[in-house]
Amino acid sequence: KKMKHSKLAACKLYISEGRNAAALEAIERAAGHHPQATITKKFPDYAYNRTRYTIVSYLIEEDEARVVDSPLRQALFAMAEEAYKTIELGTQCGAHPRVGVVDHISFHPLAQSTLHEVANLAKLVAADIGGRLH
Structure with missing residues (x-):
């Protein structure tokens, strides 16, 4: 594995909690255990009772086209895990429909990374969350 810190990715994580x-x-503390992934923006929406986090980190590649890891992966998993522990959807309401505790995750290439590379990272994160939290 080699690190090329010039390849970055951003993720927008939507949590069904804004109040x-x-x-x-607690969710932000969980991310803090992975300091190489940085929360660059937080947008809590009180009316929707939903919060969007923008998180950024570098990609770790096995070769030029295969992303095998990123601190972003660990931070997202930690945040999702903490969200599942701390949010009770049965009592939660807001103007935005509840899709789940983790409502939406999108990935975006930054710097010299490609859409294909961040798609690989998205698949890893989906496998982590789907395989370990459900």
């Missing part, structure tokens, strides 16, 4: 400060703080 419970204790839950959001």
Whole structure:
């Protein structure tokens, strides 16, 4: 594995909680255990009772076209895991329909990374969350 810190990815993570400060703080603390992934923006929407986090980190590649890891992967898993522990959808409501505790995750290439590379990362994150949290 080699690190090329010039290849970056961003992720937008939507959590179905925008009012419970204790839950959001716990989710952010979970991300803090992975300091090489940085929360660059937080947008809590009180009316929707939903929060969007933008998280950025570098990609770790096995070769020029295969992403095998990223601190972003670990931070996203930690945040999702904490969200599942701290948010109770049965009592949660907001103007936005509830799709799940983790409502939406999107990945975006930055710097010299490609859409294909971040798609590989998205598949790894999906396997982590789907395989270990459900």
